Each structure stands twice: as structure tokens, then as C-alpha cells.
Amino acid sequence: MEGSSVKITSAQAFLVLIISFNLCISSALAIDYGAEKASAEFIKTSCSKTTWPSLCFTSLSSHTSAIQTSPRLLAQTSLSVALSHVVSTSAAMLRLSKAHGMKPAEVGPMNDCLEELTDTIDELKRSMGEMSQLNESPKYRLLISDIQTWVSAALTDENTCMDGFAGKTGSTKNVVRGRILNIVHLTSNALALINNYNSLHG
Structure with missing residues (x-):
């Protein structure tokens, strides 16, 4: 009888341990989900103040853990996303410039475009560097x-x-316009979020 009682008590203790563990896991998941949901709502609300809110939200919604509910981290992440797209667009433009079939009239604008994108990458990188120093900086x-x-x-x-490429015709213009418009919108959104952060900073 005595041995049986010990076994039952041990089984009960083990069951309590399992239940407690599951409750802890559920609680942690609930907290994570709650934080992620709060961040997503924060991003959506902040993006509503940009010129292209849908693009803003879709480009940033996968970064909730990095952004949390911080206007500074939101602005910083939007810059990072814009920079990433500019880099990939520049690489695509470079490949396009070396492809056969480009019209002679398009060669000059394409080379100019590549130079402009190189400058853009440098400017966004410098902005990212400064952005990381903003928090509590006396400057x-x-x-x-x-x-x-x-x-x-x-x-x-x-x-x-x-x-x-204004006034040009053909597939090259359409490809360039589509890609460049995307990064224009992303960069514009990033600037809007930076301005919003600055207004909140006081």
C-alpha cells in the first residue's frame, strides 16, 4: 500500500510538471504572438502616413521582431529594405546593360542610370550608418x-x-520603369517614416 501511494504521488507530480511546462510554453507563445500582432498593427498604422501604404506594409511586415513598436527601428528597417532593393535593382540593370538587343539610344540613359543607382546606394548606406547612431545621440x-x-x-x-528613359520606346524602358518605380516608392516611404520619427522625437 505504501509503495503504491508513492507511485501515485510520483505520477501526479510528473503530470503536474508536464501541465506546468505546457502552460509555460503556451504563455510564451501567447506573449510572442501578442508582441508580433502589436508590431504588425504599429507598422500598419505608421505606413498609413506614407504615400504608398500597401507597399510599405508588405515590405516591412516580415520584420516585426526587428521593428517591435519603435518608430526609430521602423525607419531604420525601411531604409534597410530600400537599400536592399536598390542593390538588387542595380545588379539587374547592369545585367540588362550587357544584354544583346539594347537600342543604341538606350545605352547612354542606361549608363547614366547605373551611375545614379551607385550614388543612391552610397547615400542610403551613409543614411543607415547615421541612423544607427541616432538613439540618444547628443548630435x-x-x-x-x-x-x-x-x-x-x-x-x-x-x-x-x-x-x-522618358520618350524612349521598347521593352528596356518598361523593365527599367517598373524596377525603378518600385525603389522610388520604397525610398519615398522610408523618407516619410524618417520624417515621422523625427516629428515624434520632438
């Missing part, structure tokens, strides 16, 4: 001004690239 005003200037310059360079 906040100087840094945010530099960032806004560089991102604005990047946006101008991207538009200049696209303007070079």
Missing part, C-alpha cells in the same frame, strides 16, 4: 538632418534614372 539634430538630405538625394537620383 541628433545634425544626424537627422544629414539622413533626410541623403535620402532625399537618393530619391532624386532614382527619379533622374527613370527620367533618362
Whole structure:
């Protein structure tokens, strides 16, 4: 009898342990889900203030863990996403420039476009570097001004690239326009989120 009682107590203790463990896991998952949902809502609300809110949300919604509910991290991540797309677009444009079949009239604009994208990459990289120093920096005003200037310059360079193909016809123009428009919109959204963060910073 005594031995049987010990076994039952051990079984009960083990069962309690399993239940407690499962409750802990469920609680952790609930907290993670809650934080992810809060971040997604924060991103959606913030993106509503940009010119292309749908693109803004879809481009940033997979980064909830990095963004959380921080306006600074949101702006920083949007810059990173824009930079990543500019780099891939520049590589695609370079491949296109070396492809056969490009019209002679398109060669000049394509080379100019590649130069503009190189400048854009440099400007966004510099902005990213400054963005990482913003938090509690005594030089906040100087840094945010530099960032806004560089991102604005990047946006101008991207538009200049696209303007070079104005009046041209053919598939190359359509490919360039589609790719450049995407990074123009991403960069514009990033600038809007940077400006929003700055307004909240006071």
C-alpha cells in the first residue's frame, strides 16, 4: 500500500510538471504572438502616413521582431529594405546593360542610370550608418538632418534614372520603369517614416 501511494504521488507530480511546462510554453507563445500582432498593427498604422501604404506594409511586415513598436527601428528597417532593393535593382540593370538587343539610344540613359543607382546606394548606406547612431545621440539634430538630405538625394537620383528613359520606346524602358518605380516608392516611404520619427522625437 505504501509503495503504491508513492507511485501515485510520483505520477501526479510528473503530470503536474508536464501541465506546468505546457502552460509555460503556451504563455510564451501567447506573449510572442501578442508582441508580433502589436508590431504588425504599429507598422500598419505608421505606413498609413506614407504615400504608398500597401507597399510599405508588405515590405516591412516580415520584420516585426526587428521593428517591435519603435518608430526609430521602423525607419531604420525601411531604409534597410530600400537599400536592399536598390542593390538588387542595380545588379539587374547592369545585367540588362550587357544584354544583346539594347537600342543604341538606350545605352547612354542606361549608363547614366547605373551611375545614379551607385550614388543612391552610397547615400542610403551613409543614411543607415547615421541612423544607427541616432538613439540618444547628443548630435541628433545634425544626424537627422544629414539622413533626410541623403535620402532625399537618393530619391532624386532614382527619379533622374527613370527620367533618362522618358520618350524612349521598347521593352528596356518598361523593365527599367517598373524596377525603378518600385525603389522610388520604397525610398519615398522610408523618407516619410524618417520624417515621422523625427516629428515624434520632438
